[in-house]
Amino acid sequence: MLNTLLQFSIRQRLFVIIATIGMAAVGAYNFLILPIDAVPDITNVQVQINTEAPGFTPLEAEQRITFPVETAIAGIPNLRHTRSISRYGLSQVTAIFEDGTDIYFARQLIGSRLQEVKEVLPTGTDPTMGPISTGLGEIFMWSVENENHLSISGQEPTALMELRAIQDWIIRPQLLNVPGVTEVNSIGGYTKQYLVAPDPEKLIAFGITFRDVMESLSKNNANVGAGYIEHQGQQYLIRSPGQVSSLEDIRRVVLGTHDGVPVYIKDVAEVKLGKELRTGAATLNGKEAVLGTVFMLKGENSRAVSLNVAKRVKEINKTLPEGITARTIYDRTHLVNATLKTVRNNLLEGALLVIAVLFILLGNFRAALITALVIPLSMLFAVTGMVSNRVSGNLLSLGAIDFGIIVDGAVIIVENCYRRLAEEQKSLGRILSMEERLSIARVATREVSRPSIFGVFIIMVVYLPILTLTGVEGKMFHPMAFTVLAALTGAMILSLTFIPAMIAQFASGDISDKENPLLRWARKAYAPLLDFSLGNRPAIISMAAVLVILSLLLATKMGTEFLPTLDERDIALHALRVTGTSLTQAVSMQDTLESKIKEIPEVDYVFSKMGTADIATDPMPPSVADVFAILKPRSQWPDPNTPKTELTHRLEDKLTQVPGNKYEITQPIEMRFNELIAGVRSDVAVKVFGDDMDELVSAADEIEHVLADVPGAADVRVEQVTGLPVLTMELDRVEMARLGLNISDVQDAVAIAIGGKRAGQVFLGDRRFDLIVRLPEGTRKNVELLKKIPIPLPKKHTLPSISKAELTNPVGKFTYVSLDAVANFKVITGPNQISRENGKRRVVVTANVRGRDLGSFVESAQKEIDERISLLPGYWISWGGQFEHLISAAKRLWVIVSLTLALIYLLLFSAFGSNKDALLVFTGVPLALTGGFLSLWMRGIPLSISAAVGFIALSGVAVLNGLVMISFFSKLREQGVPLNEAIRQGSLTRLRPVLMTALVASLGFIPMALATGTGAEVQRPLATVVIGGIISSTALTLIVLPALYRTFYASK
Secondary structure (H helix, E strand, O other): OHHHHHHHHHHOHHHHHHHHHHHHHHHHHHHHHOOEOOOOOOOOEEEEEEEEOOOOOHHHHHHHHHHHHHHHHOOOOOEEEEEEEEEOOEEEEEEEEOOOOOHHHHHHHHHHHHHHHHHHOOOOOOOEEOOOOOOOOEEEEEEEEEOOOOOOOOOOOOOHHHHHHHHHHHHHHHHOOOOOEEEEEEEEOOOEEEEEEEOHHHHHHHOOOHHHHHHHHHHOOOOEEEEEEEEOOEEEEEEEOOOOOOHHHHHOOEEEEEOOEEEEHHHHEEEEEEEOOOOEEEEEOOEEEEEEEEEEOOOOOHHHHHHHHHHHHHHHHHHOOOOEEEEEEEEHHHHHHHHHHHHHHHHHHHHHHHHHHHHHHHOOHHHHHHHHOHHHHHHHHHHHHHHHOOOOEOOOOOOOOOHHHHOHHHHHHHHHHHHHHHHHHHHHOOOOOHHHHHHHHHHHHHHHHHHHHHHHHHHHHHHHHHHHOOHHHHHHHHHHHHHHHHHHHHHHHHHHOHHHHHHHHHOOOOOOOOOOHHHHHHHHHHHHHHHHHHHOHHHHHHHHHHHHHHHHHHHHHOOEOOOOOOOOOEEEEEEEOOOOOOHHHHHHHHHHHHHHHHOOOOEEEEEEEEEOOOOOOOOOOOOEEEEEEEEOOHHHOOOOOOOHHHHHHHHHHHHOOOOOOEEEEEOHHHHHHHHHHHOOOOOEEEEEEEOOHHHHHHHHHHHHHHHHOOOOEEEEEEOOOEEEEEEEEEEOHHHHHHHOOOHHHHHHHHHHHHHOEEEEEEEEOOEEEEEEEOOOHHHHOOHHHHOOOEEEOOOOOOOOOOOOOEEEOOOOOOEEEEHHHOEEEEEEEEEOEEEEEOOEEEEEEEEEEOOOOHHHHHHHHHHHHHHHOOOOOOOEEEEEEHHHHHHHHHHHHHHHHHHHHHHHHHHHHHHHOOHHHHHHHHOHHHHHHHHHHHHHHHHOOOEOHHHHHHHHHHHHHHHHHHHHHHHHHHHHHHOOOOHHHHHHHHHHHOHHHHHHHHHHHHHOOHHHHHOOOOOHHHHHHHHHHHHHHHHHHHHHHHHHHHHHHHHHOOOO
16 A cells, blocks of 8 residues: 555656645645634633622522522533632632533533522522633723823713723623624723612601602603504504603602692702712722723634734724723733744744754755655644644644654655665766656655654654543643644655655756765764773663663652743732722722832833622622733843843832732733632642631631741732621611511611612613612711611501600601611621532632742642641641642653553564564663753753653654664664674664754754743743753663663674
């Protein structure tokens, strides 16, 4: 079959070349539609269920909403685990499914269970699912700004309410129509409301209750249709419009009559445009702002969606009122482009280095060019595969491609073809004819096609086990393994079709095969080293064994981390204030904080989100803020070479100057990933599980003190679960019974008067605004005035005795009692939030790790906690955060590495049919590990999943050198050459292909190892391992392998 394929490729060479050009054109088209992102999306398959419960404390939200929802969704197919947060007025349950579960199927199952559970939930609560997005979903943010500081009417300073209305009713609807956008979230400013603020004294005077006001507004704000009539051949629709459309309409709503005179709303209440009781706010450079965030639909191309959103925002800006603009403050495209630039530079520089080496070692420009064509063609072949399998182009999928490894097979074929053509031309003493050229090309390709395919196949087999990784590490490295496998498959196909066709078509004229001066020098230097090795076999083998053992010992002393952190070029802060801090106070504190951050010259601007946005994808109390410090391009820094760590230290120094805050420093995407995957925002999380909140908090405080003492710990804190001040009105049931009052009578009056209730909506074109009944803001803030809220007594109630608390209106319609007559006002401290995981309460202690690797930090921390912390029965600790992924990845990697080594050995055994030869070639693996560990140690890079994948790739490349050497030794011995001569002659003859393979493979990774651009830190460990390993493997293979072969076959 192979022979037939080669014959076809050479005979039909023009067809093969045209077909390859066609494949390249398809690849180029697919490259334009390839999903692009900075890193693979590692978010698990999850569905958020958010339920707003105004007025519910965290404990009530847990009891009445969170627990029923968790119970309802338990047992859903593919559900892995659940976690939840119950906060004031909000319950959020996150259901996490097995990887591979279709998100729409998961949401359908959740939706059906939510329909069932609605019956047992409190009236007015409606659980809704969050947007179909991921940790990479927040791709675009903007602020709505007023450049000339005039309102839309031009008369007065613009209110945040107007900006918010523009955001909600002009910008948001248009952006929701952009392909790939699943949701647009808003935070900041005030949602516009029509506020009816009754005066309690006037209500008493007219004998009207809060409930009367609500009912009158509801009954006088509707349009009604009454079918149609036919009149003189025409059909008339009957309408009775009664909706209010202005403040004046609301003022003129009739409440009743007093002495025959109508009593209007305006007689008992102030009617005006009001502000919502908001749960979140936003600031920009220290001033309150209105911010919008676009959520990208899961699986979409973030670069394309960002560009489309940016384009639409430009169009929207043209339609906004004069002076109002939507200014971009965060655009994922910038990070993606910076990362792509790093990948592009690495690939281009690697390709150029490989081409230069090919030209130098092959000594023929045409041969080097034909070989080099495999690089872009195999890349385009891989891109087509990526698009077909929905693999995004990112730092890892594109960044791990080494063109040196990809062209290995082509190099072997081209080198053999040109050598044979040069030999034939030299022996005949003339330029070869077309037929002779075709015949030699076919024979020469066939000679080396099997070892060429076998070499590529070994490298492919090495990458296959990576596809068995699961969880976060699987999502991270599957794209890389798939892309490399696709590129290698393309390169193998091209080597057997396109390369022979190109040689047959273009390898004409005078062909010479001159040895490069560099190779001549290398051969001269290698010969005495080889003789020394063969003459001192025990010493050489012992030295190699000692080096391998030392490198393994060195590996045990090296630090470990899950993945090197991608530098996103921006900084995110998690700012925490005292529990119970009001939103207004938090905004003023944020002003001071942002002013301090702005003092750092590298910072361009700062924006923040406090509390919870409209869609509670990231619910926070008002005392917590996410602060984003957007940095200037490095070229604009005072010192462009300032490392990010130094900038972080300076930022920490600035933050210590702002009292009343605690901080966690991270990055925007990293923060969201940690939170969505592990439920925490930090590197390490110690979770304490149990039932009693006080006991959980006590244990967590002890753990916090222990963790803070561990070297490398930063931002250590217990999550804020207590300390929420609650003004409680404890109802006096005895007094209420005496007065004939029901609990609901008092609660209803309190809910309307203080919290406010919706009495309908006001429609203005497409826009709609709530019509709210609530006490004036001045009264709401004064506890003494709240005590005087009038509670109407039942109409048939006869007072047993007159007390000071009872008030009678002149009309005598109602008798009232003040709130403090039936309720005691108390301020108590309650839970701030209640977190649960798999149905069990938990409190989390979080910490970030700085100046130390993650693995050793956790090892020290676990030891300290085991020694110093003791928990009650029924309480236990588990570890989470990034460390959780490190442990699961490490366990699976042991299996994968073992499987990889076993596959390599089996392939070698099948190739040689001899255990002895297979073992000899297999020694290349431990010899390669020596250089890999040493190079990591010299560069101060800890072991990580990225480095481990480098070792897996390295093990495949390492055996190729041994394969080349041992095959040639065996071939010479079969021809009758004595053992010593076969080893010496074979080693010197195969020096060129061994050096060529090693050079192209290592040089292809050099730009990646030395790169400093965005994302380089993720690729660096992988490249460092491969380069160091190939150097040691090649050096030791050329010196140690001949000695080992001589020792193994000494008896023969």
